[in-house]
Amino acid sequence: MNKASLSYRLYILAFYLFLFAPLVSVAVFAFNASLFPAPPWKGFTVEWFTGTGALFGKPGIFRDPAMLAAFLNSLKVAIPVTLLSIVIGTANAFLLERREFPGKALLSMMMLWPLVIPGVILGISILAFSSRIANALETWLNMDLDFLRPGLFLVILGQLSFILTISTLIIGARLKKFDRSLEEAALDLGASRLRVLTTITLPFLKPAMVGAGLVALLMSFENFNTTLILVGSDAPLPIYMYGQMREGATPALNAASLVLMLGAGFLATLVALVSPRKEA
Amino acid sequence: MSQVADLALLGVTKDFGGHKAVNDVSFEVAPGEFFSILGPSGCGKTTLMRMIAGFEHPSAGDIVIRGQSMLGVPANRRPVNMVFQSLALFPMMTVGENVGYGLACAGISKAEAGPRITRILDKVGLGGFADRPVTRLSGGQRQRVAIARCLVLEPTLVLLDEPLGALDLKLREHMKLELKQLQAAFNTTFVYITHDQSEALVMSNRVAVMNHGRFEQVGSPRELYHHPATSFVAGFVGDTNIFSGEVTGARAAGIGIRLSTDVELAGSGSASGQAKAYLRPEAVALAGSVSELSALPNRFAGTVSTVLFDGAASTLVIRADKFPMLRATLPQAGPLAGIEAGAPIAFGFTAEALKVFSARGV
């Protein structure tokens, strides 16, 4: 192939500048010694990370109880979402790749559906449905079912509703590549079905399971649309940050964003490392 | 076969929704025997093997191993181990772990398994490879791991499903010998399936030729080669010239057959009507003139069309008037060794060498 022309290469350069301008801005201004995340540059500081609040009237993110509580809420959602997407995603992968049953085509189509439903709609539909269930159960059983009301439990369900699709796809793709004769070989060598599963099939799936888990973790941490609708009084990080943004951003938000970016970058690197090489 | 056979199949049939992949197959394999099932792809040999291993269940018939029926016995409880076509080495394990897998499944302690693994790896020539990941082995080494993984369990029977298929030619030739030697060394019964007749002939004590779900003939490689029982066997086993024609009737020595090119030959067999005739290239006698071949009932004069030089396996393609194109082995010793294309040549063959079978069913 010929070398790209100069103007083409300049376009590519401009594109990457465009791509990184907002992220670099966010990162750089996390260190601005000012109350506002905007120019002019008033000097370098890490106050917005570790400050006690003495300097700007607001503490750095690592000392801000509200920020830390939001982070904890994010964890309370992300950990169950991650674990469940691995477990259920694996079960779904086996179901779709290994089993035949009536309605399979329909079910596998339905499993893809959540990907094309806007997150806000997933949120409102789950909110409305769980609220109906809770109301009905309350009238019949006279029982308060708080977990069916907006709150972290519903957020977990809401995020699962579409993250499961992704984990199922990731794990299913790996299972599809699995050479069934490995299982037969293990059976042939005298292994029980359970032993085959734990020593052959699951170890083979492990990279995809870890990868799916990391992707789920990342998506759970960053999900906004569905979470916004289902959240109760405990706001996860993106919701909390959104509230702060509407209140007028301080560099503390930049600092939190930078930490999020680094965390996400770390996770994404892990994903790249565990995912099996694509055959070129 | 006075002793109890290691493996006996009694009328085994496998029906896949109306299609009989395996159709009423019966045979016995004696202890220590190297038994091959030879057939083209799709003939049902893989299904047959999977039934022996326990991955498929026969629709009818019985599979008996050392006198015990295997019906209802799951794959992981059968005293049978299999070398898979893909080898199916566990990619996430080392050589030692692969070989030790079956031992671990059998509940054998690590202390006991260790020396057994070492011993078997030494025996297959992989001493010191135990800690190597299997993904970092050559094709031949992988092959040996797959066999060692079975042999370490000391099974009654080892099944091999075209294990040499993925290897290149040189290595395949080498592995044939090695497999035969391994089998002899361990004195384990091998059932080997392949579509490569050379593998079957070289290694086996007995070979079954399979076609369309049935056994066409079971016998020693020599029997199959020299005395094919059916048209299919004659065509499938070994290199051969194939002619079609019509049987004209019995003759003093065998039967007469008129080829479509309108030449009548003397052949052997008991066919009638439309027929096929098979002639091995090495059964064709060559000479400078027809008169030198007067002892043969079939003799013709022609010209050398092409010389296919391949050392000891060199052949000539010969054209003769009213005679189909013919390949004949060219001995590399003797007066004709240096013959060139275009040279006149005489050829002939005995009636015994021309095997004639009725054409139907082929």
Place this chain on the structure above:
Amino acid sequence: MGRRLALFLLLAPAVLWIGLLVILPHVEIAILSFSQRVAARVYTFGFANYLEFLAEPVYWRTFARTALLSILVTLITLVISFPVALYIAKFARGKSKPVLFLLCLIPFWASELVRTLGWMMLLRETGILSHFLQAIGVIGRPVEFLYNDGALVLGLVYGGMLFMIVPLTNALESLETAQIEAGYDLGGSHLTVLRRIIIPHAMPGIVAGSIVVFMLTVGNFVTPVMLGGKNGLWFTEQIYSQFITRFNWPQGSAFGFMLLLLSTVIVWIGLRLTGQGFSETLRRS
């Protein structure tokens, strides 16, 4: 018996997930969208919410605006991303190829909120762009770049680019360089090679990317709210506001259904026009 049980156990999570988290909730909002308020706490079946949607220009204009802008955003994203994907797939050599590709993924790792924050910092009146342009003397006083449709489209394009570049690059990777060379060799100009060889080959990637970008754009919330400002709403904002600030769930449900319908129809038309399948397209992206 054992296999039956195993199948049942495997089916259970999938059926619970699809049934309880996807289908029944949608049935619920379908029902809700047909309930109309008669008096406080009294509702009946009726089409009032849909009639309201049709009768009130504000709502369907927002709807149409969201649809049109989303299509526009998708097209711009495609036009901007295509040369980049082509460069990565066909021009970049050696190590620069994976590096350029991975660089495109980085903005996706950062959450949508962070990306939006970045654009707000760049575009606001007291922001970086305004400062920079003043410093080099292009503008004399601070200029507001934020809170208009331009900023909104910019933000949405930015958010969608990754989802366009990945499938495009994948599609173009499989195009043999020899085919392009043959195109030139047979006398094609840049344009004909692009039109007759490269674009047809990239079609599956174009469709997959466009559908995903369109879906994400139409369903976006943060970007329109934060960057779009006072001029015009996004339809998700209407849904959110019916649910959260108006407490009018039936109306919000009707809007939600309209949005679902819109996205489904547009995706369907897109697939139809280009003859691609739904499942394959989704899997590809």
Place this chain on the structure above:
Amino acid sequence: MKRRSFMIRSVALAALLAASGAQAAEKLRLLTWADYTPKEVVDAFTKETGIEVEITVSNNEEMISKLRATQGAGFDLAQPSQDRITGPQAEFGIYKPLDLSKLDTKLFIGSMLEATKKNTTLEGKVYGLPHIWGTDGLVVNTKAAPGVKDYLDLCGAEVAGKASLRAKRPTLIAFAFAMGMDPFAAYGNEKSYGEMMEKVGAKLTECKKNLKFFWEGKDALLAGLRAGEVTAAMAWDTGGWKLNGETPEIKFIAPKSGALGWVDTFAIPAKGRNDDAAYKWINFNMRPDVAAKVAASAGNFTASAGADKLAAGKLKDQFAESFPQAAIDNIKWYPAVPAGLEAIEGKILDKVKAAN
């Protein structure tokens, strides 16, 4: 091996998190406004009663919305404005009637308590008690925009591109008054109220080109005013006075057509689980010394009798500057919104926001 220990650790962590959420200590879940809960007040309350306070910051719409979504569960005490109680209560039943016997009513300013009770009574039951009150008016950078005296001036050329409003109901009411109408008088008649709102909507739509943005959070507005991006806005008195302390030229102005007076209340959600704690919190908060601290934190006035004597001098001065006696008399206090009107207003606001 590794995988297993990873799983075990994750599960353990999850269990730990779950457990930490389920502590047994008595808790008051409070749904309130920003700055209404200074830390020292919360700490003092916890010290005195042993009850922990979990605070969720919100605004009127979100409070109602959250309670509507839960049918009044999830919180033990909420603080909606007094005019926004009976409408949602009639529609969704999200509050429970107050038991006035559990309250020390002497702590309240009598007239304000009576007015609020009246405004929050539905079917003979009282749902709200006054807590903090203040006004909506104009916050103006008097140097940059000296001409802004009334709401409609926000649409004037002087503040073109530098004005701001909330896209919420107080703006509609304020503009209606500024346009010479009386929306409160039209409360009883949905039709004429609707027509009035249409006019207001048209005016706001026309005015929109003048706006920098619709402000949502107080801090965002203040940041805009500080940075000079905004020079005049309709906002709460609090914000104006806060900025006035930093920048003297930014002032809170009572508009000519009248500031809007609001009262934030205490209301108990229908499924609150800890009413005792809620009543304790109310009584605690209305003590003059505590109320003074809360008022100082919020920058507003309190309904606690006697707290004003303790209020900081500065706030009094600022109030005096913003509110001459005539302006005080001109404050329009919100009456309760009848159910149904909010739907009309909502639609107008949607239109204004969606207009180009």
